[in-house]
Amino acid sequence: MKAQDIMIRQAHTIPPPCTIGEALRKMADLRLQDLPVVDEKKMLLGILNFWQILERAMPPYISQGDLPDVRFAPDLSQFHERLGELKPNPVTQVMNPHPPCARPDDSVLACAALIMKTPKTVYLLPVVEGDHQLVGIISAWDIIKEIAG
Amino acid sequence: MHEASIQTIFGFSPLWVATSILILTYAVIIAERFNRAIVALLGAAAVIGTGVLTQNQAIQGIDFNTIGLLTGMMILVGITKECGIFQFLAIKAAKAAKGSPWGILVMLSMVTAVLSAFLDNVTTVLLVAPVTLLIADELKINPYPLLFAEINASNTGGTATLIGDPPNIMIGSATSLTFNDFVIHLAPVAIVAFSATLIPLWFMYGKTMFASPEARARIMAFKEYEAIRDVGLLKHCLLVFSLVILGFILAHSIGMEPATIALGGAALLLLLVTFSLDNEQAGHKVHALFGQVEWITIFFFCGLFIIVTGVEHTGLLQSIADWTLSLTAGNFMVTTLAILWVSAILSAIVDNIPFVATMIPMIKSMLPVFQQAGTPLEQAETLWWALSLGACLGGNGTLVGASANLIVAGIAERNGVPFRFLPFLKVAFPLMILQILISTVYIWMRYL
Numbered sequence: 139m140k141a142q143d144i145m146i147r148q149a150h151t152i153p154p155p156c157t158i159g160e161a162l163r164k165m166a167d168l169r170l171q172d173l174p175v176v177d178e179k180k181m182l183l184g185i186l187n188f189w190q191i192l193e194r195a196m197p198p199y200i201s202q203g204d205l206p207d208v209r210f211a212p213d214l215s216q217f218h219e220r221l222g223e224l225k226p227n228p229v230t231q232v233m234n235p236h237p238p239c240a241r242p243d244d245s246v247l248a249c250a251a252l253i254m255k256t257p258k259t260v261y262l263l264p265v266v267e268g269d270h271q272l273v274g275i276i277s278a279w280d281i282i283k284e285i286a287g
Numbered sequence: 288m289h290e291a292s293i294q295t296i297f298g299f300s301p302l303w304v305a306t307s308i309l310i311l312t313y314a315v316i317i318a319e320r321f322n323r324a325i326v327a328l329l330g331a332a333a334v335i336g337t338g339v340l341t342q343n344q345a346i347q348g349i350d351f352n353t354i355g356l357l358t359g360m361m362i363l364v365g366i367t368k369e370c371g372i373f374q375f376l377a378i379k380a381a382k383a384a385k386g387s388p389w390g391i392l393v394m395l396s397m398v399t400a401v402l403s404a405f406l407d408n409v410t411t412v413l414l415v416a417p418v419t420l421l422i423a424d425e426l427k428i429n430p431y432p433l434l435f436a437e438i439n440a441s442n443t444g445g446t447a448t449l450i451g452d453p454p455n456i457m458i459g460s461a462t463s464l465t466f467n468d469f470v471i472h473l474a475p476v477a478i479v480a481f482s483a484t485l486i487p488l489w490f491m492y493g494k495t496m497f498a499s500p501e502a503r504a505r506i507m508a509f510k511e512y513e514a515i516r517d518v519g520l521l522k523h524c525l526l527v528f529s530l531v532i533l534g535f536i537l538a539h540s541i542g543m544e545p546a547t548i549a550l551g552g553a554a555l556l557l558l559l560v561t562f563s564l565d566n567e568q569a570g571h572k573v574h575a576l577f578g579q580v581e582w583i584t585i586f587f588f589c590g591l592f593i594i595v596t597g598v599e600h601t602g603l604l605q606s607i608a609d610w611t612l613s614l615t616a617g618n619f620m621v622t623t624l625a626i627l628w629v630s631a632i633l634s635a636i637v638d639n640i641p642f643v644a645t646m647i648p649m650i651k652s653m654l655p656v657f658q659q660a661g662t663p664l665e666q667a668e669t670l671w672w673a674l675s676l677g678a679c680l681g682g683n684g685t686l687v688g689a690s691a692n693l694i695v696a697g698i699a700e701r702n703g704v705p706f707r708f709l710p711f712l713k714v715a716f717p718l719m720i721l722q723i724l725i726s727t728v729y730i731w732m733r734y735l
Contacts, residue, residue: 197424198702205417207371210378210513215505216424 141249142242144284145265145274151176154183158232159225161186172262174272175233182264182272184233189259191232195221239266242273250281296337302601305339309598309645312590317637324583327590334597348596349589352460352546353453357588358580359549360450363531364410365579366556367524371516373402373414378511381422386503388428388496393485395419396436400444400481404451404474405532408441408691416698426502430704432492434695435711439484439683439718441691446679447477449545450535453584454643454678458671459545461647466535466545472672476729480680480722487718520560527556591644599648608649612656619662620735622653623673624727630677631723635684635716643678650674669734676726684719686711 151174152161161173171188193201195217200208208214224232238252240263253263253276261278296304312330316323335345380398384390395415402411415437423430445452449459449469459469515521534541534548557576561569598604615621626646633642650670657667682689686696686708696706 197421199417199420199698202701204413204698204701205374205421207374207514207516208421210374210510211421211425212508212510214421214425 139246139284140242141240141244141246141265141276142274144246144249144280145240145242145276146280147274149174149272149275151180151272152186152229153177154228154230156229157225158191158227158229161229162188162191162225172260173229174262174264174275175229176272180272182237182239182266182270183230184235185237185260185262185264186229186233187257187260189257190234191224194232195224234260237264239264239270240276241265242267246281246284249276250285253278253281296339300601301339302603304337305334305594305597305601306603308333308337308339309594312594313637313641316641322583323638324586324590327587327594329590331590331593334593339597340593340600344600345593345596348599349592350457350460352544353457353592354585354588355544355546356450356456356460356549357453358585359546359551359553360407361580362553362576363524363528363549363556364406365576366520366560367406367528368410368414369517370521370524371514372521372524373411374418374514375511376402377415377418377422378509378514381506382509382511386426386498386506388426388498389489389493391422391426391506392433392436392488392493392496395422395433396440396481396485399437400440400447400477403441403444403691404447404477405528408445408452408689409694412437412441412691412695413698416695420698420702420704422506425505426498428496428498430699430702431706432488432496434699434704434706435492435714436485436488438689438692438695439715440481442679442682442689443477443481443484443722446480446676447474450549452679452682453588453640455675456545457640457643457647458675461651462668462671464668464671465539467539469675473675476676476726479729480725483721483725484718487721491714523556523559527552527559530555588640588644591641595641595644595648598645604645604648605652608652611649612653617656617660619657619660619666619669620731622657623669623730623735626650626670627673627677627726627730628723630674631681631684631719634678634681635688635719639678639682639689643674646674646678666734669730672734673726673730676730677723680719680722680726683722684712684716686715688715688719 150164150168150170152164154175154177165171165173165188173186175183175186177183197216197220199205238255240249240252242265249263253261263276264272265274265276267273308330312326315321315326331345334340335342340348376398377395380394381391384394399411399415402415416434419433419437420430423433442452446455447470449455449466455469458464459466531548531552534543534552535545538545538548557573561572564572612622615625630642630646653670654667658664682692686692686706699706
């Protein structure tokens with residue numbers, strides 16, 4: 139079984155001028171954590187991951203683990219402020235511009251190995267061909283389905 | 288003074304070889320190019336390899352009371368920090384100040400000082416500084432003054448007890464001075480030095496610190512009890528810490544050394560936290576908790592003790608002590624104050640641990656001279672208090688003066704709060720001088 143046999147060809151994507159706020163709304167509507175960012179020629183520019191947006195909105199002392207537990211704070215005004223400042227910016231500011239990518243003829247095993255290399259919060263593997271043109275996506279669920287048989 | 292075991296090494300006297308190893312090791316440690324534990328161990332290996340000391344002599348030179356006390360306290364703190372008590376105390380302190388920025392600065396400094404008196408300074412600031420950043424963010428104030436005050440409080444609080452700062456641990460271990468002696472002789476001046484520092488901080492920062500009522504309300508909405516992550520663990524930690532502190536207080540009467548008490552306490556707490564686990568789980572847990580010990584510090588100490596023993600063995604330190612006494616004309620007051628000021632200035636610039644390790648045998652050889660000259664033993668012991676005050680408070684003088692300073696600076700920089708050498712020096716050095724002046728007056732009035 140190859141990547142092209144399990145990938146989703148009609149993937150939801152966002153264009154580079156899309157703002158982080160718009161992307162967050164799309165993620166909420168579609169219940170997706172990751173969105174590929176592609177230009178008008180379907181060239182893959184990066185992957186936008188919800189947790190990376192969240193990390194940017196968190197103060198570093200929380201996101202970097204200096205203060206791992208903030209249960210004592212009912213709410214953090216600074217988080218909402220930082221998120222508010224982040225929302226009007228284009229997604230290219232937060233996306234990962236160099237995500238690991240599969241090729242259509244890569245094996246499922248190779249795809250699983252690639253997705254294991256991504257941060258633990260990213261569950262999406264773009265499949266590209268030629269000059270980085272997005273032809274589909276493979277989610278962790280597609281790999282689980284394949285392994286489960 | 289000991290006789291050197293061999294006459295010459297490669298044509299050089301052991302004194303020159305040991306001195307060269309000491310200077311070279313300290314120079315490389317100061318350069319901070321290589322890990323200090325590696326450098327100290329290589330220096331120690333050179334001391335043995337060149338025949339200055341035999342391996343047995345070198346091993347005897349390691350002060351296992353210091354090593355045991357440090358290791359025991361590191362294990363105790365490593366376990367205790369997991370229960371969230373430090374965050375609880377920091378938030379409680381901020382709420383006690385009713386969200387007032389200056390009140391929070393004072394309260395957080397007090398918490399840091401008290402914790403640093405009983406725990407190692409690095410752990411204390413590592414746990415208090417992130418909460419401070421969050422509080423400052425919520426108040427929308429510059430966190431720099433709060434963090435600056437905490438650095439100062441950490442080094443000053445550490446001065447107050449035998450277990451507060453490594454120089455005190457080393458001094459306590461090398462002498463017959465008890466935990467209570469340290470509290471009686473150093474805590475009063477540490478409290479005065481801490482309080483006095485707050486006055487210039489008020490004029491520099493406090494006067495202009497302001498937070499809106501809404502921001503203060505956000506701090507008051509914090510639920511400090513939610514910071515306690517494990518109530519069962521907290522109870523165990525409080526029980527064992529109380530026993531350990533009681534042990535330190537009674538150490539002299541029950542004839543136990545601080546290392547035995549700290550390691551005994553660590554073993555008891557390890558037993559309590561692994562009691563309900565099966566053998567395999569307990570093994571993993573103990574392995575992880577032993578991993579909390581800062582082995583770099585422990586091996587650094589081992590290496591230093593051997594290097595300093597090598598130099599002591601050749602008689603160099605005795606010669607320097609004699610030379611110092613000739614410089615001060617054997618005047619006890621001048622010698623004491625010289626030790627205080629030189630220790631403070633040098634500790635502000637270089638690591639105070641190697642400095643204190645070198646000073647201890649020197650002061651030990653000075654004591655009999657003063658006693659023979661008629662100085663009572665209790666008064667002669669003032670030399671130790673001078674060394675402790677200088678070495679501990681000196682760490683406040685520069686950004687590189689103490690490990691806690693660098694830790695706070697690192698956390699602050701990661702969070703976009705610049706902590707640079709010169710701006711820090713401009714405020715910290717005069718404050719350190721103020722604290723040493725206070726110490727001078729204290730020593731002069733109480734002992735001289």
